[in-house]
Amino acid sequence: MSQINRQIQLVSRPQGEATTDNFKLVEVPVPSQAELADGQVVVRHHFLSLDPYMRGRMNDSRSYAEPQPLNSVMIGGTVGEVVASKHPKFAVGDQVLGMGGWQEYSVVDANVRGAIHKVDTTHIPLSAYLGSVGMPGVTGWYGLVKIINPKEGETVVVSAASGAVGSVVGQLAKARGCRVVGVAGGADKCRYVVEELGFDACVDYKQHNDPKSFYAALKEATPKGIDGYFENVGGMILDAVMLRMNAFGRIAVCGMIAGYDGQSLPLANPAMILVSRLKIEGFIVSEHPEVWPDATKELGGMVASGKMKLRESVADGIASAPEAFLGLLKGKNFGKQLVKLS
């Protein structure tokens, strides 16, 4: 009797805010070893990663990536173990990282270069390959190191600071001798960012929820202005940061989650780009595969030695993925959002 693979498909596109109705749970059989083609591998997923970029894929509009097709499994990063293999380089029991999607099992053509990677869990927990040592970690590394490139003593600000990307950015900047200020929603997250992650300060955008109050709090936290900003959010936070940027400041634009539901999200003062001679650069980490060796070497070393911390929010079971994802978009998660699948 074959195993059942439960998966979440995207069945409709959001009109404005995404809802659970956009998703559907579907059951399909898992192929047996005998049913595999040469080169195929079956991976049983232990964790699925939920990330803000997925919201963009749900839309049909022009973006950097193809839209997620309807009536197919939602894309997503996964870690798990090989449970059947017809590929000489992968054996049952191997732990692997891949883009298995929102499902319990995936069937992978391991001949496709980069489709799955074996990972070493001797010093690094398996789930970290979806977090600090995975795509979110490398995203933070690229924006901080390649775009912001901060010098010792400079001030770096990061939004969504308690999240998977933001927490990496801040800890990397601290390791480079910067003053690091986070922006996060709520007293608990701000306390965590300062006390656990070691940021110098954190501005609570829920406490300071109008532009004037937020700007005042940001100003207090950045007495010498801001030299580098890692943008995950957009909107009011970006507007305030623009006014605090020092001459020759750098802004790495990784995400603008505040506009993912299609809200108009203008930038109030683009003239500051000229006034402060700013450099603003948007990037997508998947377009810079050349940095993975350097980035994962630094990140893996920091995780293994305990110098890079990342809290995880873990939802239980594939059926919980849509709710957990919608919560992530509203900032309800605390740290890296995962779904435990086995």
Add this chain to the structure above:
Amino acid sequence: MSQINRQIQLVSRPQGEATTDNFKLVEVPVPSQAELADGQVVVRHHFLSLDPYMRGRMNDSRSYAEPQPLNSVMIGGTVGEVVASKHPKFAVGDQVLGMGGWQEYSVVDANVRGAIHKVDTTHIPLSAYLGSVGMPGVTGWYGLVKIINPKEGETVVVSAASGAVGSVVGQLAKARGCRVVGVAGGADKCRYVVEELGFDACVDYKQHNDPKSFYAALKEATPKGIDGYFENVGGMILDAVMLRMNAFGRIAVCGMIAGYDGQSLPLANPAMILVSRLKIEGFIVSEHPEVWPDATKELGGMVASGKMKLRESVADGIASAPEAFLGLLKGKNFGKQLVKLS
């Protein structure tokens, strides 16, 4: 009997739009040779340059430069000839470039490095040192070469295309094998940009004066999208360009003249920075003196050989400077705005 130097002083700051009331014509004596201190030189100005950056200096707000002080001569670039000298390197009759301000004569301490420069008018007209071979030309060169850095076959768009900076940007981009599209106000300017300067196309923002119509015209002129944009204006034009930018496009922000009177000038779609992975960089040419030799070598060569054209709008006499300057801010000039002083 001493000569009279007529000068324009800034006597009040604009409340919104600048007006002639912000300026005042003042007469002061020109020192005689005997009255000069060691190292001083008296320059009789032939031309004064009027440039958009001057509007920013009239405000009291935070910007990259100190505000122009009240009740003193407006700053500005000048070319002229030495009429008295107590400096061994400058002789009566030498032609010089300097920052003499809005006046007929200036007294310069020639010991201050860079205060005045001798210029060679054998192959290059004196006024060109205020235009294509001067600050506007180097401004265009820096933004195009150092920020946009276009490859052959790419599409480059420049706003204020018939102006001193824009016309240089476009002609340099054509020399690099790009498709070059200007944005200018009015049929005459657009015809000049295409027929005289050799741009491939020009979009008339006065004909297409609403966002939808302007976007449609820009789209038609940029069938392969836009790889590089040189920004002088801001507002509706920048919004439309953002939507036409190709992946990895570069935007050099040189000016945002549309907001100089203090208008709120938001950027409609900053999310395009991420969607198209754009790099946007603001710059001020005076902070990059290291490029002057390379820039003026290329620009001077093109002017001398007739490959770099620049139309001039010449106002007559120092008293006409305020009106000519206010016209420049409204795009009434056609080409480089100068004031002839002798």
